Amino acid sequence: MWTLIISLLLIGLxxxxxxxxxxxxxxxxxxxxxxxxxFAIVISYKSFGRETGFTVLLVSATATLATLIYSFKTGVWSKLSLKTVIDSKVNEGFNEALKVGDIGKALSTLRPIGKAEFDTKQYEVKTSGEYIESGVIIRIKEIYPNQIIVEPLI
Structure with a gap:
């Protein structure tokens, strides 16, 4: 019976x-x-009585607390934690070759977002709200870090 109780306590911990x-x-x-x-503590109470059950409860609580305190004080957690930091951004510098006023062509219908081509490269672009059909010549109106605003060239 003691083997079962100790095994359950160790598995639980x-x-x-x-x-x-x-x-x-x-x-x-x-x-x-x-x-x-x-479950291990309940088995100890039922099998050995109140005093032994309380002793098992006290020992298991102390062992759990001691294990957690030891783990935090010795830095076991820090050995397993990730220490690198990702400080890059998605699509960083993807539109450096573009400037306001560049002329391109809508590759898909812009409703208001779609694909466009500038200098043989494809970009995802956005209009100010209007729809632009595929094949229409467009001009870059504004450039933000994460989007390119275009307008039809009329």
Whole structure:
């Protein structure tokens, strides 16, 4: 019986630690670990009485607390954490070759967003709200970091 109780407590503690280290935020593994520990404590109460059950409860709570404190103080978590930072942006510098006033051609119908070609390169462009048919000659009206505003060349 002691083997079952100790096994359930160790599995429960391992599941709680796995929840905190490898899959934080899922709560399923952590709750499952807590249920294993509670089940082990309930078995100890039923099999050995109140005093032994309380002792198992106290020992398992102390072991869990000591494991968590040890893990945080020794930096076990920091050894497993990602330390690099991504500071780049998507499509950074994609429109550096373009300038306001450049002439191009709508490759698709712009409603108001579509594809256009400037200097043999394709770009996603946007109108100020009007629809422009495919094949119409367009001019760049404004350039923002993440979009190119065009108008028909009439």
């Amino acid at each position: 391992a599941l709680v630690v796995i929840e905190l280290i490898f899959i934080p935020g899922s709560t399923i593994v952590g709750v499952l670990g807590a249920l294993f520990a509670v």
